[in-house]
Amino acid sequence: SPRYDEKKERYSSSTVGLLKLLELEIQFIENIKTYTELLSAKANTLQEFIDSVDRGKEKSVAEREKYVSNPLNAFGLMRRTHQDFPKWHNYINTTVGKEQIQSLDDLLTKAPDSQDMKEALAGMKRIETIYGLQSYDLAKGRLQDKQYNIQLSIRDCLALGQHKYQEGDFFRASMWYRMAIKHEPEPYAESFNEILGDPLKNLKRNYARATIIYGLSAGNQSQNTQQILDITEEAIHKSSPAELEALVAEFLNQTDEDIAREMSVSEPWPTPYEIGCRGGFPKRTNLVCRYNSTTTPFLRLAPLKMEEVNHDPYIVMYHEVLSDREIDEMKRRSSKMSNGWADQKEANSTKIRDIVCRHSWWSEQSTIRERINRRITDMTGFDFAPTEDLQVANYGLGTHFKPHYDYTSDGYETPDALTLGDRLGSIIFYASDVPQGGATVFPRNRVSILPRKGSSVFWFNLYDDGRPDIRSQHSVCPVIVGDRWTLTKWLHIVPQMFVMPCKPRKKSQGYKENI
């Protein structure tokens, strides 16, 4: 596959990008609307011409003879065919809406490329698998316990099925083909299929194929995938169209729920990360909320609302620490965003990278940035220059951050690491609410935090003696519904030398050597 083009506009990985894509579609349709109006105007004019010279009345030879026998008719006929015909011919030959066609050409160059489409498919797959959602719910606008008045089209279901098939996920491929088959006919299918292709072509065959492959591989671990593909191909090849039709009818006779349950028996158990994303961690009862008025002298005047999230390792939230005005300004100052990768180690690989979100460094000097940096010092007691950069992130379609560690020994190349040392602590400000999905999960501590606009979460990545604490592993669950914005600050160890006492490490902390 082609190398990733870093400079190309990415739409799928952030709501900022998706808004640009929506704008692109609006402009595309606007141009077609104008083009269609011009096309209708031309057709109207031609209809007026037809009406003005309607020759329908002179049907028989006798009538025609009578018509041309009159000099007034004969002269008119001569003049029209000599003078007017070439002009009508010219008119017909003129291209309608040249300007609009040019604009459509230009807009097409900005359309998402295949990488962008792959990222969107990967995002949809994350929403489906990490939350354990069913295709029949997704297809009908049901996301978890919320029903939306949105339906996927036949072509949407088909594209999702084809993606799963290519990925070798035959269970979900089969389910999505099934959704496409069961989809009610779409309006204008006859004319649209001429242009877009018929989505039902070979669909039943592909449904049967995916279902058989899944059935064979679920019940038979001894054969390899290629053997199973060959056996399936032979079986399908041998079946008559009527036999294939009967087989599909048999599958379709079962309910979606039954067939999904039957087929999902060999699906793996959810991982702790997935359980956290699904809200499956037990509720905590031994935690308190209080006002923090001790970290810095300033806080004695303006205490912060603090909520304990976890005692060991220490994870804490602060509420009402970022105002709407600050959020607006933060967004205004972060227009140029680039893709982040969930797996930095594969940064040079040509295969599709796991997109996190779009982010940018807020590196321009501003009083508001200094104010937020000072607030971080108030919250954490950490010392650093109030002119340090902050990172802004915006998530998109099913984008996520898989479980990782913020300390540099996990392979993150940070330019600051050499001068500032490792990332001792991390603080995330939530700059938006996220209605569904997008939790920050600490799988090893069974902690799941739902983003709340204006709140922040703070934790340590290292033990007191500076060694990595694997319990700080955390992740961002895929966003299902919402516009997730965050502001991140990594707190480095070197500037803390005079603030943090260097305590010996406790043996009881489950410390693991060199991970």
Ligand SMILES: O=C(O)CCC(=O)C(=O)O
């Ligand atoms: O946004 C979040 O909740 C966490 C982000 C994160 O882990 C990171 O940027 O390193």
Ligand SMILES: [Fe+2]
């Ligand atoms: Fe992180």
